[in-house]
Amino acid sequence: MKSLSILSTKISAFLLGLVGRGGSLPGSIGLKLDPNILQKLTFDGPVILVTGTNGKTSTANMIADLFDRAGYSVVSNRKGDNLKAGICTALLTNSSLSGKVKANACVLEVDELNIRHILPFIPVRALVVNNFFRDQLDRAREMEQLIDSIEKVLPEYDQELILNGNDPNVIRLALKAPKAHCSYFGIAKNKYSTDQTKEASEGKFCPCCGSKLVYNYYQYSHIGNFYCENCDFKTPVLDVELSDIDLSKENFKLGDMLIHSPYEGMYSMYNCAAVLAVAKHFDVDLKYALEVFAHAPQPKGRNEHFVKEGQECILNLIKNPTGANEVMKVIDKDEQDKVVCIVLNDHEQDGTDVSWIYDTFFEKICKESTKGVVCTGTRAYDMALRIYYENYKGKIEIYNSIDEAIQKCLHSGLKCYAIATYTALLPTRNAIVKEMN
Amino acid sequence: MKHLVNVCWMYHDIMDLYGDKGNIMVLKKRCLDRNIEFHLDTCGIGEQKDLSQYDLIFLGGGADKEQISLIPDLLSRKENIKKAMDEHTFVLLICGGYQLFGQYYIAADGSKIEGLKFYDYYTDTGKEGKRCIGNIILEADLDGLKTKIIGFENHGGQTENVKSPLGKVLKGYGNSFDAGYEGFYDGKILGTYLHGPLLPKNPQVADFVITKAIQKRNPDFSFNDLQPLEDLFEEKARKALLDRFQIK
Numbered sequence: 001m002k003s004l005s006i007l008s009t010k011i012s013a014f015l016l017g018l019v020g021r022g023g024s025l026p027g028s029i030g031l032k033l034d035p036n037i038l039q040k041l042t043f044d045g046p047v048i049l050v051t052g053t054n055g056k057t058s059t060a061n062m063i064a065d066l067f068d069r070a071g072y073s074v075v076s077n078r079k080g081d082n083l084k085a086g087i088c089t090a091l092l093t094n095s096s097l098s099g100k101v102k103a104n105a106c107v108l109e110v111d112e113l114n115i116r117h118i119l120p121f122i123p124v125r126a127l128v129v130n131n132f133f134r135d136q137l138d139r140a141r142e143m144e145q146l147i148d149s150i151e152k153v154l155p156e157y158d159q160e161l162i163l164n165g166n167d168p169n170v171i172r173l174a175l176k177a178p179k180a181h182c183s184y185f186g187i188a189k190n191k192y193s194t195d196q197t198k199e200a201s202e203g204k205f206c207p208c209c210g211s212k213l214v215y216n217y218y219q220y221s222h223i224g225n226f227y228c229e230n231c232d233f234k235t236p237v238l239d240v241e242l243s244d245i246d247l248s249k250e251n252f253k254l255g256d257m258l259i260h261s262p263y264e265g266m267y268s269m270y271n272c273a274a275v276l277a278v279a280k281h282f283d284v285d286l287k288y289a290l291e292v293f294a295h296a297p298q299p300k301g302r303n304e305h306f307v308k309e310g311q312e313c314i315l316n317l318i319k320n321p322t323g324a325n326e327v328m329k330v331i332d333k334d335e336q337d338k339v340v341c342i343v344l345n346d347h348e349q350d351g352t353d354v355s356w357i358y359d360t361f362f363e364k365i366c367k368e369s370t371k372g373v374v375c376t377g378t379r380a381y382d383m384a385l386r387i388y389y390e391n392y393k394g395k396i397e398i399y400n401s402i403d404e405a406i407q408k409c410l411h412s413g414l415k416c417y418a419i420a421t422y423t424a425l426l427p428t429r430n431a432i433v434k435e436m437n
Numbered sequence: 438m439k440h441l442v443n444v445c446w447m448y449h450d451i452m453d454l455y456g457d458k459g460n461i462m463v464l465k466k467r468c469l470d471r472n473i474e475f476h477l478d479t480c481g482i483g484e485q486k487d488l489s490q491y492d493l494i495f496l497g498g499g500a501d502k503e504q505i506s507l508i509p510d511l512l513s514r515k516e517n518i519k520k521a522m523d524e525h526t527f528v529l530l531i532c533g534g535y536q537l538f539g540q541y542y543i544a545a546d547g548s549k550i551e552g553l554k555f556y557d558y559y560t561d562t563g564k565e566g567k568r569c570i571g572n573i574i575l576e577a578d579l580d581g582l583k584t585k586i587i588g589f590e591n592h593g594g595q596t597e598n599v600k601s602p603l604g605k606v607l608k609g610y611g612n613s614f615d616a617g618y619e620g621f622y623d624g625k626i627l628g629t630y631l632h633g634p635l636l637p638k639n640p641q642v643a644d645f646v647i648t649k650a651i652q653k654r655n656p657d658f659s660f661n662d663l664q665p666l667e668d669l670f671e672e673k674a675r676k677a678l679l680d681r682f683q684i685k
Contacts, residue, residue, distance in 0.1 A: 389463055
């Protein structure tokens with residue numbers, strides 16, 4: 001069945017490709033024909049999995065670019081189809097019919113709940129874990145169960161764990177992986193570090209003994225430097241530690257070297273740290289990592305700027321409180337008069353529970369310089385209520401159509417920040433492009 | 438006379454899952470918009486507080502692991518909470534808070550956590566880790582105030598033996614998969630699994646809670662004594678969901 005499974009995946013991927021589709025369907029067909037196809041594949045060179053709540057796609061893509069620039073031939077699920085079927089599509093369409101993956105490096109972004117379906121079945125050399133936040137709780141249940149599902153496949157894993165040493169939820173994985181070797185990345189105390197956090201926070205308690213975790217400082221949310229007041233659980237010594245963070249210039253230092261981050265925000269610097277930790281572990285020359293940072297493509301809808309005849313619009317995806325809080329900080333920093341357009345959908349991929357908007361600091365945008373808030377999407381009125389109960393003094397408007405909402409904002413004469421949930425991102429972007437082209 | 442609502446939010450730093458802080462925001466704004474004084478206090482593990490001094494006690498939901506850490510502290514306050522309830526402090530409980538006022542609950546890992554045992558209801562865990570998840574709409578009767586309550590449920594816990602539920606389920610699950618009824622209300626406490634958060638889209642429930650809180654100091658105060666508010670976005674947000682699920 002192996003060859004048939006691979007062949008069917010290739011043919012369906014080719015046919016779907018002709019009509020501009022693809023994604024996870026070819027892999028699903030392959031899995032139908034041979035449910036055990038993954039463990040029948042053979043690999044050359046390193047296989048690296050990347051998981052975590054935020055930043056999976058950009059981190060995995062930068063790691064893929066890293067190996068690419070270092071001269072490897074790389075297979076990767078670059079478009080972010082990160083469930084088992086999507087991963088099978090990526091691997092099988094790049095395999096020979098005998099099941100040999102035609103590459104000498106595989107970099108796979110994997111959904112957190114799918115790690116258990118991938119890690120035990122292919123020869124993974126490194127598992128990179130970025131962070132664990134509350135994300136679409138109705139899909140992932142509570143984060144605890146999500147971490148549990150990863151921990152369950154770690155006892156036999158004997159290769160490298162590359163972990164964010166500033167996230168207690170991530171480093172606890174090491175406790176469940178006695179045969180693995182662990183290396184850690186993170187960020188040193190800097191001018192943005194704080195003594196306290198008000199942001200929706202996980203990991204208040206020690207995963208070993210249940211005592212309270214004490215933080216020396218926070219970087220953002222529950223990411224920081226911590227120790228248990230009762231046992232020896234604490235931030236480990238970091239193998240890759242960025243320092244001298246400058247968020248306005250988007251710079252950080254590695255040792256004495258000043259490096260420009262390709263993306264805004266502290267959380268993006270953690271993605272860079274992960275890439276550097278992978279480079280270090282696999283002995284890839286630092287110069288290739290620097291090339292990756294210098295040429296990283298700006299993903300659509302991640303702080304994407306549009307300008308036309310003096311009208312400026314900035315589009316951002318928001319998908320959970322932590323990611324959204326980072327977007328709020330960016331808007332808060334901007335003192336110019338502005339309108340904010342919020343597109344809140346509650347489809348499956350957005351998360352059908354919209355209560356997370358109350359865990360997000362929308363108060364940061366409810367200030368004097370925000371002249372109006374325009375809400376749209378399937379939960380426009382829930383969003384309007386969120387802003388209303390924040391005691392926002394400006395005008396709150398609601399439109400049924402995303403196009404109308406965007407038109408309204410772009411004709412206001414003010415700078416526009418558009419923020420959209422997952423399924424709203426593309427329609428919102430299309431509406432902006434239509435107006436600004 | 439100027440009324441006062443004095444609220445204690447218990448374990449606000451632990452039990453803050455699913456945007457429960459939105460409930461406090463709503464209570465606060467709906468009081469201040471009517472010139473009712475609003476005072477918010479919090480009570481964490483180990484803090485010395487006399488809960489019977491407050492008009493309203495609020496306890497939200499938390500993740501299993503974090504919730505377990507506050508049990509000893511909560512149980513040590515049992516007499517004080519009883520006193521507060523006897524002296525007409527109203528209690529609003531969401532999710533985990535609701536479960537903890539009953540006999541016990543079984544956590545997702547199978548361990549049994551003792552509750553305050555004020556009521557006969559108890560909470561088992563869903564079979565094979567199944568959870569009741571989705572939008573939910575109830576028909577409730579709060580001391581004669583008939584209202585539809587709209588929210589989002591997300592709980593593994595299956596609460597059984599509920600003598601006086603909060604409302605009849607029109608859409609969704611409720612206290613358990615086949616319960617048909619949701620939450621608990623007996624005049625002293627209002628317990629529910631509803632997130633969303635509960636109060637922004639249910640202004641009548643918010644006002645009812647405010648009324649119950651004011652009644653601690655002013656037993657003659659009634660729901661109709663509250664100055665009406667416009668509730669423009671509230672009504673439209675409600676209508677959007679009632680229409681979506683074709684509930685009149």
